[in-house]
Amino acid sequence: MGKAKRHARFSVTIDATRPGETILMPEGDWLKQMQIPRIGDLALPRDTKALVLDGTHIRNWDTMLLAFITRLEQYAESNTITFEVVNVPLGLKRLLDLTKSTSNKLQPPEREPESFLTALGNKTLQVFKSFASVNRFVGELVLTLLKFHVGLARTRWSDIWRQIALAGHMALPLISMIGFLIGLILAFIGSIPLKMFGAEIFVASLVGIGILRLMGPVMVGVVMAGRTGAAYAAELGSMNANDEIEAYRAMGLSPMETLVLPRFLALCFVLPPLCIYADLLGLAGGMAVGIFYSGLNRTEFLRQLSATTSLNDLFVGIFSGFVFGVLIAICGCYQGIRCKKNSTAVGQAATSAVVASLICMVIATTIITILCVILKI
Amino acid sequence: MTPPKSPSNPPHEPPPIEVRDVTLSYGQRIIQDKLTFTVKKGATFIIMGGSGCGKSTLLRHLIGLHKPAAGTILRDGHDLWNCDMKTQHKIRQASGTMFQSGGLWSSMNLAENVAFPLQEYTNLNPREIKELCQVKLALVGLAGFENFYPAELSGGMQKRAGIARAMALDPKILFLDEPSAGLDPISARRLDELIIELRESLHTTIVVVTHELQSIFTIATDAIFLDSATHTMTAQGHPRQILQDTTDQNLIDFLTRGTGKTDRQQAI
Numbered sequence: 001m002g003k004a005k006r007h008a009r010f011s012v013t014i015d016a017t018r019p020g021e022t023i024l025m026p027e028g029d030w031l032k033q034m035q036i037p038r039i040g041d042l043a044l045p046r047d048t049k050a051l052v053l054d055g056t057h058i059r060n061w062d063t064m065l066l067a068f069i070t071r072l073e074q075y076a077e078s079n080t081i082t083f084e085v086v087n088v089p090l091g092l093k094r095l096l097d098l099t100k101s102t103s104n105k106l107q108p109p110e111r112e113p114e115s116f117l118t119a120l121g122n123k124t125l126q127v128f129k130s131f132a133s134v135n136r137f138v139g140e141l142v143l144t145l146l147k148f149h150v151g152l153a154r155t156r157w158s159d160i161w162r163q164i165a166l167a168g169h170m171a172l173p174l175i176s177m178i179g180f181l182i183g184l185i186l187a188f189i190g191s192i193p194l195k196m197f198g199a200e201i202f203v204a205s206l207v208g209i210g211i212l213r214l215m216g217p218v219m220v221g222v223v224m225a226g227r228t229g230a231a232y233a234a235e236l237g238s239m240n241a242n243d244e245i246e247a248y249r250a251m252g253l254s255p256m257e258t259l260v261l262p263r264f265l266a267l268c269f270v271l272p273p274l275c276i277y278a279d280l281l282g283l284a285g286g287m288a289v290g291i292f293y294s295g296l297n298r299t300e301f302l303r304q305l306s307a308t309t310s311l312n313d314l315f316v317g318i319f320s321g322f323v324f325g326v327l328i329a330i331c332g333c334y335q336g337i338r339c340k341k342n343s344t345a346v347g348q349a350a351t352s353a354v355v356a357s358l359i360c361m362v363i364a365t366t367i368i369t370i371l372c373v374i375l376k377i
Numbered sequence: 378m379t380p381p382k383s384p385s386n387p388p389h390e391p392p393p394i395e396v397r398d399v400t401l402s403y404g405q406r407i408i409q410d411k412l413t414f415t416v417k418k419g420a421t422f423i424i425m426g427g428s429g430c431g432k433s434t435l436l437r438h439l440i441g442l443h444k445p446a447a448g449t450i451l452r453d454g455h456d457l458w459n460c461d462m463k464t465q466h467k468i469r470q471a472s473g474t475m476f477q478s479g480g481l482w483s484s485m486n487l488a489e490n491v492a493f494p495l496q497e498y499t500n501l502n503p504r505e506i507k508e509l510c511q512v513k514l515a516l517v518g519l520a521g522f523e524n525f526y527p528a529e530l531s532g533g534m535q536k537r538a539g540i541a542r543a544m545a546l547d548p549k550i551l552f553l554d555e556p557s558a559g560l561d562p563i564s565a566r567r568l569d570e571l572i573i574e575l576r577e578s579l580h581t582t583i584v585v586v587t588h589e590l591q592s593i594f595t596i597a598t599d600a601i602f603l604d605s606a607t608h609t610m611t612a613q614g615h616p617r618q619i620l621q622d623t624t625d626q627n628l629i630d631f632l633t634r635g636t637g638k639t640d641r642q643q644a645i
């Protein structure tokens with residue numbers, strides 16, 4: 001707390017001629033940096049019926065004194081004591097009047113505090129409502145897609161190309177690095193136990209199936225959820241805050257057609273090629289470990305790879321990537337469009353977009369994997 | 378409402394703000410040039426001018442957010458960009474700013490917004506801080522709005538709350554950027570009255586950027602006019618006096634809403 005504060009001085013006198021009246025005189029300086037007395041410190045006589053604050057001896061003051069007087073006022077009111085302020089500096093008097101002036105005051109709307117049960121009920125309803133609103137959003141998106149298909153949607157190709165560029169080739173450096181390193185890591189982890197059995201050659205199979213079916217698309221999905229999904233939510237969220245989305249609506253343009261569809265189509269379009277690209281780099285990473293760590297030669301590695309992996313693995317991966325694209329675009333755009341109009345909400349929208357994308361991706365991967373097992377793909 | 382009287386600076390004290398031959402620029406582009414003026418203690422000083430003339434830019438320089446391209450800005454006799462950290466800190470604390478759209482922190486409610494500077498810069502206990510916040514909000518007419526978040530308030534209320542936060546530390550200088558822009562006439566007038574009341578009761582020096590003529594003539598004790606064509610200030614003084622004396626057509630147009638010199642008396 002630092003050094004001890006100077007005490008603000010005051011005196012309490014009782015006027016013998018008027019029983020029950022107590023005069024409180026603040027003296028000298030009453031400033032924020034001083035120790036302001038509490039009501040208990042004033043030692044007001046118990047039979048006080050009227051309290052008078054006499055400001056004759058106040059020298060310097062700031063709004064701390066105003067807060068003190070307001071506190072006294074509240075105390076007097078709750079103890080049915082009459083309270084009066086006399087001889088205070090003119091500025092202080094005017095400020096006191098200003099705090100009470102009705103022409104200046106705005107009426108806050110009534111807000112009842114919620115009980116625990118009400119809050120719980122509201123939260124539960126909120127969950128159902130958000131299900132409904134996601135459904136509505138997806139439904140609208142499907143209708144917009146149909147409109148686009150028959151050429152009725154007001155979606156500009158230039159917007160779609162721009163979004164493809166933003167989500168596609170600009171993500172390549174990041175995906176190159178992560179794809180290569182994931183292949184490398186997978187091969188390393190696999191080759192340690194495989195070496196114990198002298199079966200290093202199976203590193204090729206492990207990397208092949210692992211990358212093509214799962215790790216390639218999942219890593220691309222994670223990168224795109226963090227990079228593009230969050231960007232969609234933040235961009236649309238701040239557009240909403242600036243009334244830019246309303247501006248589209250006001251012109252009779254659907255934000256679904258002008259904003260959401262280009263982003264959705266772009267992600268669906270770029271995810272599969274990005275998966276193939278990540279797969280290639282992942283395999284390269286795995287091969288690097290196979291050659292330089294496990295002592296395989298390139299021909300062996302490639303032969304084993306082609307013997308144990310099939311095109312189906314690649315197609316399952318590409319399909320997963322496409323599904324992830326759909327999910328990330330929906331999560332990002334939905335969170336952005338429904339975002340509230342302030343900066344905290346924009347941050348929350350971006351966070352929710354990434355979290356929801358990741359959860360959806362994990363669920364989708366599970367479903368795809370189970371289906372593949374059942375259908376023996 | 379009687380028009381505020383022009384204050385005179387105490388002779389022995391340096392003025393709160395002194396601007397000497399200042400140039401403001403963005404990169405190579407000069408916004409304003411050769412600005413020299415003094416803001417006297419206890420004044421309501423208006424920076425007026427048309428849109429895009431650099432009013433807000435000048436205000437940001439006075440606050441100390443940007444360094445002028447040339448010249449010096451003295452606050453209480455100290456050059457903010459040429460003094461030790463301690464003085465710099467002290468000078469910044471001695472002023473409060475209300476930004477054009479309030480600049481309230483949206484993650485905090487109004488009480489927390491006002492409490493923040495008090496928690497950082499004073500050693501008041503939480504109860505005293507709470508009481509002070511209530512008083513400050515009551516002063517701007519927002520008693521009972523302590524638990525509201527900025528997003529739940531109208532533009533005018535956000536501006537009032539912005540003033541309450543700017544006043545949290547009882548600053549000697551209050552900077553207000555477009556306080557009445559975007560408000561309905563009644564709210565704008567009440568805000569003007571509030572500014573006059575705060576100046577007269579707390580003796581705060583107030584620097585206001587505005588182009589609302591009504592406000593200019595109501596609250597000003599002193600003003601400068603920034604001309605966007607010549608990139609410099611073309612007049613200083615009380616707005617009524619400026620209008621009486623000037624022969625500059627741009628300035629007359631500005632102060633008479635483009636109706637010209639013949640209607641001058643009517644505008645006043």
